Amino acid sequence: MKYIVGMVGVSAGMVMNMGIAAVAWAEQPLSVVYPPDGHETTAAQIFLIGTAPPAGEVTVNGQPIERSAAGHFAPSFPLQLGENAFTLRYQDQELVLRVTRTDPNPTLPPGTGFAEGSLAPAVDIARLPNEPICFSAIAPAQATVSVSLSDQSIALLPQPSSVNLPPNSAVLTFSNQPAPSPTTTYQGCIAVASPGDLGVPEFQLTLNGSTIRQSGPSRVSVLAPAQVEVVEVTADSGTARSGPSTDYSRLTPLPKGTQASVTGREGEWLRLDYGGWIRASETQAIPNAALPRTLIRSIRARTMGEWTEIAFPLQAPVPVTVQQGNRSFVLTLHNTTAQTDTIFLNDDPVIERLDWQQAAPSQVQYTFNLKSAQQWGYKLRYEGTTLILSLRHPPQVKSDSLAGIRILLDPGHGGPEDLGARGPTGYPEKEVALIVSQLLRDRLEARGATVIMTREGDIDLYPQDRAALINQAEPTLALSLHYNALPDDGDAVNTAGIGTFWYNAQSHSLAVFLHNYLVTSLDRPSYGVFWNNLALTRPTVAPAVLLELGFMINPDEFEWIINSAEQERLADALADGIAAWLQQQ
Structure with missing residues (x-):
């Protein structure tokens, strides 16, 4: 895992670059590996990672710090907003580090105004008819905020219990508790029935008799159901996500060739008809394509080396999702309707039994009941419009050897x-x-x-x-x-x-x-x-x-x-x- 970068050291008060020490007990001058001088962070504290010869005392801002028997140290210190200076001393050696703590929360300008970068949507968006289109902004408390869009005015109301979630990395320090937001967020939504380009939203803020207006950073449009765009995944493994950015969780990767209709856009991201989002750059549009929908009838399984391959013949390569459980492997085909009467599946090294159901009007779910709780791997690919699922056989493990592993x-x-x-x-x-x-x-x-x-x-x-x-x-x-x-x-x-x-x-x-x-x-x-x-x-x-x-x-x-x-x-x-x-x- 990589968080530590840079290294500075001092000798007789002079800053110098240090070579890499190959052993923990190497005698070297007072040096700090992390943070580098001039480091910026949003954290409320910082650790200083470094070393000095084990004999003697190291101080930080005049206070002695604990060190290991080999002379290493890693104390943490609180940070104030702005620049923080740390002076390290060991005998006649001195090192000064400056660390700047910045505020991660949006900052309101003096007087009447929106917080910089807080107007949302921040990128061009497109939604289906009658789907909520929401706007938000950060503004001073007690303000009156609204948005004008395509001859409509939408009131944005203050949200009473806004909280900030920490980043995912907070769990690595066991500090992933939500915190109340120090700013006031205003939000409101509309639904528009008619397709078309609604233009750029115009935000308005009134406070203490003063009014300012600011154009939003995006355009808003409503998709035409009669002109649905169909795209095909061109990446070897399309990265599907739960929302329109890399901040959102990954879903089951979409095999190359998967086709789906587009039900929304947000910046460079497309929302596909089954609910997942994918970057437009991982797809290509299919001109004049019909909506990707398919029937499924018979299914066939066969053994191929150390894998069992299950073939699902389809009329279109539809999106799929996978969920592995304890002794189960569940495959869901979206935009699919079953006409299944026959499945060919012999006694198999992996599969005990295959069950299926029409889980929803457009979803068919296949549950592979497995012979072992441990699963050893799977692959998904399309060959034309036939989906191939490969399940790996358990290895043959000898009691006294790892031969064959x-x-x-x-x-x-x-x-x-x-x-x-x-x-x-x-x-x-x-x-x-x-x-x-x-x-x-x-x-x-x-x-x-x-x-x-x-x-x-x-x-x-x-x-x-x-x-x-x-x-x-x-x-x-x-x-x-x-x-x-x-x-x-x-x-x-x-x-x-x-x-x-x-x-x-x-x-x-x-x-x-x-x-x-x-x-x-x-x-x-x-x-x-x-x-x-x-x-x-x-x-x-x-x-x-x-x-x-x-x-x-x-x-x-x-x-x-x-x-x-x-x-x-x-x-x-x-x-x-x-x-x-x-x-x-």
Whole structure:
């Protein structure tokens, strides 16, 4: 995990660049890895990660700070809005850092006016006839706010209980509580029956006898039902989301070739007829296309190597959603009506029974009751208008060997630009992740496993490239090995331990088992188990887990992380845990 960047050090009062220290106890001048001088943050506190020779005292703004036996430190300090100065001293060395805390809330201008950037919608939008079109703005309390649009005036009323949600990353510091908004949000909606371009909304604010008007940043239109646009997914795996930005949650990826009608637009995003949103750049319009609707009749399953393929012949490649459960795999076809009388499904290595129902007038739901609680991977693709679902067979695991098992190991980060987190000496996550991955590789190969490494050296690999390697290799399981850091408002001194991250349900058992196994066998603290939407946890072809094996920024845990004997013990425990999990399935 990457939060720590930059490093500065001082010697005899002079600021200097520091080289990377390969061992925790290396004697080096007073230095701070994080934050860099001039850092800006919205957090209410900041930690200072650094080191100095262990003998002697380090002070921050005149107050002594605690350090590890090797001389490392990571104290946290509160931040006031604006610039905060921290003066660090060790003997005759001095270092001054300036950190600026900015207010994350919109700021009202002096006098009468809207908060900058608060007028919504902020991008061009299109909605269906009679669908609510909502407007909002942040303005002073006691103001009168309205919007004019296409000869209509819409009153925007103050919302009495507005709250702000913290970012998703707040759960990493266990501080994800909502907070009352310090500003007043005004909101109102209309519904328009007639299609057409409604133009640019004009916002009006009146306060203490003064009135200002401001044009909105977007145009508003209503779609014509008789001229529905149909699009086709052109990306290999279309990223569907619950709303029109990357802030919204991912839904089941849409296979290439999926077709759907457009029921709304918001900026660069399209709302598809089944409810998901997708970037327009991942689609292309199909001229003169009819609404994608299909019947489904017979279904056929067959064994193809280590996969069972189920073919769903359709008239159009419609959107799909998937939900994995305990001993179940549920596939929903949207815009589909069943005329099914016959399904061909022999006794199968994965499937116990297939049930189906017309769950809604335009949804057919297929429930695969599985022979095992552990699922090993799935794939979805369209061949023309036929949907192919592939379910992976369980591996054959020997009691005394991992022969026949393929394991992909992904050492986190790499290359000159992606160091990952850095410890108090500046030692980077990318190096220790590679060392431990190579130690683990050797142990797994000694047990008979085939190991695929995403990198063997210090090379750049984007997360999507690593995920593509998982999809290409189709391993039995995939592990991404990392070391951790925290957002600015974290407590670096008191946060430590093993964390595991999973996304697809088929990966949950592996994540929990490895987490508990490492914590128990190595007597390490537990940071926890997290469901997390990460590039290296999203692949569906195999159980995929990302491990954070300790906190680089914790002064004491850092010394454990880079201890070569402890790295050997960690690799042993990982290999033992992987083998134990496989053998209990």
